[in-house]
Amino acid sequence: MSDKQSIQICVPPSIGLLNKGLGAFDRAIEASDIAQLDWNLLREDLSLPSAVLYEDKLLHNLNWMRQFISAYAVKLAPHGKTTMAPKLFRLQLDAGAWGITLATAHQTQVAYAHGVRRTLMANQLTGRQNMAAISALLFDPDFEFHCLVDSAAQIDQLGRYFADQGQHLNVLLELGVDGGRTGVRNGQQLHSVLDALSRWSNSIALTGIEIYEGVLDDESSIRAFLRRTVEITHKLVAENRFQRLPILLSGAGSAWYDLVADVFSAASFGDSVEIVLRPGCYLTHDVGAYQKAQARILKHNPIAHQMHAGLLPALHVWAYVQSIPETGRAIVGMGKRDVSFDSGLPVAALHFRPGDGSPQLTPNHWVVEKLMDQHAFLRIQAADDIRVGDMIGFDICHPCLTFDKWRTLPILNADYKVIDIVQTYF
């Protein structure tokens, strides 16, 4: 097909000294050596603020979703954009994930560089350098990649570029809704996209259908969108439009994956269609929008309802109380540089005084009232036992926007010992 070589991307081998939230060490080390440093959060071995993951809760969530997915006999391609942590990609692949979902060419490069060989880029591929990045990876015959198309203009750009390279690009037709984000809205747009695909059949292969239902916010609209998606899939199957068997049918963010599993798996496609769900936030969960979504799922979804327990928040940002300048207000050393704030402020969860035995649950009235770049304002009461130098562990409300504040996140065991570390690549 071409005499070009597949690109070898070198992965930085070690944890650098200049990442925040770590302990003391005097030279860059391998991630696999972190446990030997014997850092413990409760011994104040970490420089706070620090974002940490709890191993037991991560594994609980991993198994919960594996059971859910398996009960519906669908596939999982967790969205990697949430964590951009290759170690967590690997964890999910080893637990049976079909592949990893990504949002950009850059993210796809990161996944590839860390050994991921099946990716779904749930986004339109646009721009010369982004196409070049994907093209370079496609020279590896073991690499499977699918991205989205929703317009003739975009398909023409992709077709021209990949035809010039003598390569084939797999694309999923994205369906969308009025007032939503990307995706084909109507029959006319669909017709135009299918026409463009016919023009570029030498370089562009239609391998499935994709939707993102998370732009809608009520169950009946989502079910209607899912039914329309099923209809169009049946129609295009009948027209023999697809160049992959099984055909891919993919949907689901982290809030409505139950409905997608329900409607798609009830559509009786049989073995000719592979249903791929893409929730990304389930692995760490949160105490914000996804916790609310999960409560709905546990209540109404028959599979989730009979499962033992729901998802658990597996990520905390720990920080110090640095000042109690007024009765009723503590200032904590954690800010917008450290934690998400776009769908709810962080929520105080655990309180620990260095030297004491173990963290305690915080009183319910300890509420974060405001976040500045580097500080949180915590509402307290005059009688509360809280001091400068105390440590507070905060639950978070949006994993994606918390992960991207950190380059390294220690993984703790139940004794708060650092047993591993994940690196992120944003």
Add this chain to the structure above:
Amino acid sequence: MSDKQSIQICVPPSIGLLNKGLGAFDRAIEASDIAQLDWNLLREDLSLPSAVLYEDKLLHNLNWMRQFISAYAVKLAPHGKTTMAPKLFRLQLDAGAWGITLATAHQTQVAYAHGVRRTLMANQLTGRQNMAAISALLFDPDFEFHCLVDSAAQIDQLGRYFADQGQHLNVLLELGVDGGRTGVRNGQQLHSVLDALSRWSNSIALTGIEIYEGVLDDESSIRAFLRRTVEITHKLVAENRFQRLPILLSGAGSAWYDLVADVFSAASFGDSVEIVLRPGCYLTHDVGAYQKAQARILKHNPIAHQMHAGLLPALHVWAYVQSIPETGRAIVGMGKRDVSFDSGLPVAALHFRPGDGSPQLTPNHWVVEKLMDQHAFLRIQAADDIRVGDMIGFDICHPCLTFDKWRTLPILNADYKVIDIVQTYF
């Protein structure tokens, strides 16, 4: 004092392959070699989205602030937390900055590792590992460091730690306001802090006074706070409380630095007091809160009023139009992972179609209506000449929260050629 050696921190030597927003290269390279790759934004050599800095505007802003500072005969310690880009620290130090301000022990380590030898940590130092990090740096006799204190509890913790190390820590007394953030509110708190300082005079040295006026939002309250600060400084000078000559008097974020310069420099301290201002956002500026603040400064401050031009926005995030799914809506490949959104959404500034000559100003009605994790919703009109694959350069509304989304930012010359690159360390 001790037989411990000062810690040598190694700085990662090169630009890695897995950073977003760059062009193609096949092995990690030195930042100084970036220009040789001959990347040009307009030739689509960069993988978008990409956050870029414009050299001419950076230098304009650098000189503007240098003139302003020099007209008031005060010192500049720009806040490094904004960019966390050591190359921009160096640029400002070479232009005469007194030192660099930082917000955390981790940020101070980063600055030190890149050669900064005078730092003001405009924050309370708290926690064992954070104290240890600063202690390690203080074994270098060429390193000058000041941090804040505002409570006896905090001073006792610092005093005990640094006494154990046989070291001296320089601290600034932070004054605050009711309803504000950190800082001593009243005479009773002041008394308690001064008492604690007396207890630890062997290990803690009071070197000045610090405030952050940016917790207030109107001129008269700020002037009152500044006058109180001047009074307390005079009082503590008279009481011979300080252990540095000149005594440090520091204030000013990026919005009210004119008032701080005005009131502090009018206080006639003479050579015994060094006035240090800390604006951090002036270097890249924005089109949000700081542009508004700058308009006020240009209008009312006599020095700024007579200067040639104000600060200029020097940072753009460029992204591709990836879909135009509805009349009136374009979807652009830039989201909350790429740009600040906490004090205003990004503002479309330049429009470029690959293959055309040069970017054009965008119509005023192209407005970002919504930002998701990886997408922006741009309001357009049916008749507009905009296509999938077009590039849009966006002004931003909060430099701090944009910088921390990027590990590398190309610097462009007036021809949009990449002539340098800055690395960030968040």
